Amino acid sequence: MSAVRHWPGVVTASLTATATVMPGFAVGALAPSIEADLRISTTTVGLAMSAFYGATALGSPLAKRVAARLPIPVTLTAASVLSSATMLLAAQVTSAVALFAILLAGGLGNGLVQPAASRFIAERSPSRRRSLAAGMVGAATLVPGLLVAFVVQPYGWRAALMIAALLALVPAALAPLARGGPSARAARPLAALWGA
Template identity: 35%
Template sequence: MNRESRAATLMVSVASATTTTLPVFLTGALAVVIRHHLGLSTTELGLLVSTFFLSSIPLSLLTGPRVGLLGVERLMRAAVGASVISLLTIAVIDRSFLSILVSLVLAGAANGVMQPTVNQFLVGRTRIQGQGLAFGIKQAAVPLSTLLAGLAVPLVALTIGWQYGYLGAAIFGIVVLISIPPASAQRTRDGEPTRTRVVLAPLVILAVGMAFGAGAANAMGAFLVTSNVHSGLSPGTAGYLAALGSASSFSTRILSGYFADRRKGNHLRVVAAMLMLGAVGYVLLSVPGHEFIVIGVILAYAAGWGWNGVLNFAITKTHPGAIAHATGITQAGLYCGSLLGPLLFGILVDHMGFGVAWKVNAVFGVVGGLAMLLGRRALRNELARRDASS
């Protein structure tokens, strides 16, 4: 593959994954404005975010084993198209909690289809030697979404109206839809050279680790702006601070992928260490006042939400012939955490305050890191048995 084709593959992967995550992160970032117009409680906001991830779970599990049969590029177009419809509906029609909820169900289903599919798309069109960096760049789509969502607060929501944030995202999605290339005959040969048996038990343990880590991270993505406004920052400043955190996560995901290509193993140990370092950031966000807020945001975003690319890279290295299937399982864990994390965070805020909610987030980060270490041991044992029997 030449450099131009690889760059185009990475751009399409990032843009496609960004489009399907924009609906939920726009809702989280713009909540400080939407709540004023629609009279939503913090718990209702958490329910909106959780519903998005709830509808992602079954589609991730069902799509992963069938990506080759259904067609990678066809599934990507369907997912982006559904996301565009969701964004347009919220921008033009939705004016109540229930109507936005329905739109986010559609958007969540699209995201569930997209994530295992784009993993297969990326591996099928990328040289093996550079796949760590490729996954880091692809996973940078999530912080890119939160960065754009954070900037939408001061630049769009506080100037011309929150609906235009969703409208701009829909226009972006239409451009992405047009840019998805036709099916490649090379995809199957490069992406699935041999059929690999999925080792279910270790993947489930890793999925549990992802659930705790992603639950904490997505609660942060949904509530950071609201939390900082509550602590005394202006909505504009809070939006810029969220964008700064997203930029740090964006950079970390790319750098961690770059170093993963140059490191022989131990990828899951790195994931565990990042989750626990992110927990320190959550603790700092729980401290009253603004003295530690910038450090807390950067640590929580860069470490606590910068590990996804390394984890997906580690799974593809152990399941080269079942990439979409294996990552579909772990993604389901991520969605479970992303469902429960924001909902629990919203309930804790309503009843006990932001300080307690951030501390619970820190506990989630630590538990997620420990689960990664346990999953790593189980995976190594299972792979050793698989190799011995082959």
Template identity: 30%
Template structure:
């Protein structure tokens, strides 16, 4: 079934408008990435009770993304067989089980095991939600729709931050995971219905111009995610090193997150309004964002602030338009195509913070930021090459 035929058939099947669809998808993506961000946000409490060291905390994030990298492609095939509605509901239920499991873990070993399962669940959620957005959202709203989906990531980090004083320090950290599990169950109920016919066309990631294009896009996504995830993990540490107080360093992270959230939504709306060359738009955002990473390496408070806004506002905000570009290029096999690029994202997300941390501890934080700048430069090169295909 073509994308146009699917739109016509599903127009009357689920009476929810675009806003309802975006709300349900945003909630689902949030709860699917929430396990790894809640573990990070509750690191102090988990260290005190479970003995979760800083090294194990970093390992948890890497395991989450590595598990997603392994399972993204197989789950894309599952999505195309059963349809995005069943896949998304399965992802929501899986995330709920993982969150309830995290609420009951007896030690750090069990926590790492559950985090791995959560990464697998997230890898089912991502391509399935991309497929649903392309089928259920009108063409002139898809850019904003993908932006809202990607905005769920800073929403998850914000939720993790708020959960510490509101819940963890009052009734206990286990209740944070339990409440998040209930939200995951709610998201399963809210998934929009979609009549589904398995597509016949095939998308290959090896051989031919299509394979080269997807390979370049996956490489770009991997390097970009490596740099962006490193920024999210180490920006507060850098803020303290350049002279900001610890309390203000937290505000710097909040400022960067706000810039990233606003930029994601703004870029999506601009893509709908101006109908630009999407890959060229992503490349521009990456280049501007790379300047921000470079400024972070100078160790000056003012340059740090400017680099923070550019890094979060452009260097970590291009994923929504990027996913939209991939989906628009392969409209009849959205799940498979975005799973290929999502594999790159997961690999970069797993390796980026590790590489940054090793360089920061051995060569210094400025050298680590220069490496992140280099990753963003490689992202831009891969995107430029992909844009010529």
């Protein structure tokens, strides 16, 4: 298969990795509004964000094994839907406890997709373009910034999170483009894929 035909799947994997990490970035970007509305401290919001990334890290070993047994499109779809649900539910919270619980669940979804997306990108993108493909995930910081700039002031942080939740579903619709990716039988250590 030509390198050009790999790109739709590679872009889809990158978009999914972007969508699944977005809850953490979005809550951080919207923190001042969340703090004021829920009457919680900056420390509390920071700890809730830490819960998201902590769940990603601690859940990654198990998530990696689960993802290795699923077809790539299934993994990408499940992770996108979970990310969307995380932000949709976070937009409804009325307490810090609920925010913590929701971000913990979202962190596990982020842990599910990162190994699968990284492996797919490494195997399917041309070696000279791997940095570009992996760098697309950096768009995760762009979307929350745009939401703060254009949505929070007129509509509020809850509306901003709901829009982010809708955007997170885009990779789920594109997931079939990632067919034929690495499977459990083809899985190899990520370091080997990147030539380390």
